[in-house]
Amino acid sequence: MATGRTHRPATRSRGIPEATVARLPLYLRALTALSERSVPTVSSEELATAAGVNSAKLRKDFSYLGSYGTRGVGYDVEYLVYQISRELGLTQDWPVVIVGIGNLGAALANYGGFASRGFRVAALIDADPTMAGKPVAGIPVQHTDELEKIITDNGVSIGVIATPAGAAQQVCDRLVAAGITSILNFAPTVLSVPDGVDVRKVDLSIELQILAFHEQRKAGEDVAVPEEGAAAAVPPPPVAPHRAPPGATAADSGRQGPDGDVPAVMPA
Numbered sequence: 001m002a003t004g005r006t007h008r009p010a011t012r013s014r015g016i017p018e019a020t021v022a023r024l025p026l027y028l029r030a031l032t033a034l035s036e037r038s039v040p041t042v043s044s045e046e047l048a049t050a051a052g053v054n055s056a057k058l059r060k061d062f063s064y065l066g067s068y069g070t071r072g073v074g075y076d077v078e079y080l081v082y083q084i085s086r087e088l089g090l091t092q093d094w095p096v097v098i099v100g101i102g103n104l105g106a107a108l109a110n111y112g113g114f115a116s117r118g119f120r121v122a123a124l125i126d127a128d129p130t131m132a133g134k135p136v137a138g139i140p141v142q143h144t145d146e147l148e149k150i151i152t153d154n155g156v157s158i159g160v161i162a163t164p165a166g167a168a169q170q171v172c173d174r175l176v177a178a179g180i181t182s183i184l185n186f187a188p189t190v191l192s193v194p195d196g197v198d199v200r201k202v203d204l205s206i207e208l209q210i211l212a213f214h215e216q217r218k219a220g221e222d223v224a225v226p227e228e229g230a231a232a233a234v235p236p237p238p239v240a241p242h243r244a245p246p247g248a249t250a251a252d253s254g255r256q257g258p259d260g261d262v263p264a265v266m267p268a
């Protein structure tokens, strides 16, 4: 039965803060680009700019990895790629199942970026019997009746939910009961999971709502300042009806900070 925690601890094992963990993929993406250009070393400032993070924060983050760079030389790009990949668990292959192969599930299945980052789509699962056996991205869709067997047979620990919101909790419960311990949820609903199961939520509409908030603010700032004495006749700028997403912090709902590191996609 799925109950309990829907949030995550502030720190993970080995004392790496969750905020640092959330920035590691940004460093890795920037480092991978440098590696592809055969750049051997990079300074903390250059890497911070490429990753969109403040350089002092970057140095602090890397200190958790035991990586301090060399004065006057910087960081060894290849070694940092290895170190961060190892820390993120990307030096091994992660089979992933996607449940709900509609518009979004099919798009995710077709996304080439998973495989290049070590995530192999092991199976596609859908409740619609007419889809069973039909290939999507070259993988035959399997019926939800097979869900538990698929997860066991493939040793899957990461599940992606792309079903309608109303089905997501039930799908989540089945995934967890079958042994899934990490879930990426695209359905617009809050999932309840037992301790030991991590949930990350992706909701593009929340991102758009936050952008709408800022657009509204900008429009308010553009309203001409009235001449003295006329102020009382002019209504104040509109108050944004922004509601913070579940789990969002004050920093999340604010504008992008000086570090430029507010993720485009909110953590669960």
Ligand SMILES: NC(=O)c1ccc[n+]([C@@H]2O[C@H](COP(=O)([O-])OP(=O)(O)OC[C@H]3O[C@@H](n4cnc5c(N)ncnc54)[C@H](O)[C@@H]3O)[C@@H](O)[C@H]2O)c1
Pocket: 099, 100, 101, 102, 103, 104, 105, 125, 126, 127, 128, 144, 162, 163, 164, 165, 167, 170, 171, 185, 186, 187, 188, 202, 203, 204, 205
């Ligand atoms: N997070 C985001 O930014 C984002 C963006 C787009 C869509 N969504 C959400 O993603 C979900 C899917 O959207 P879509 O446009 O692909 O919808 P869709 O209707 O095209 O696809 C949904 C699929 O889920 C299957 N399904 C339904 N119940 C199921 C169950 N119990 N088990 C397995 N499969 C089941 C359906 O057969 C269908 O193939 C929705 O919840 C939608 O709101 C999220």
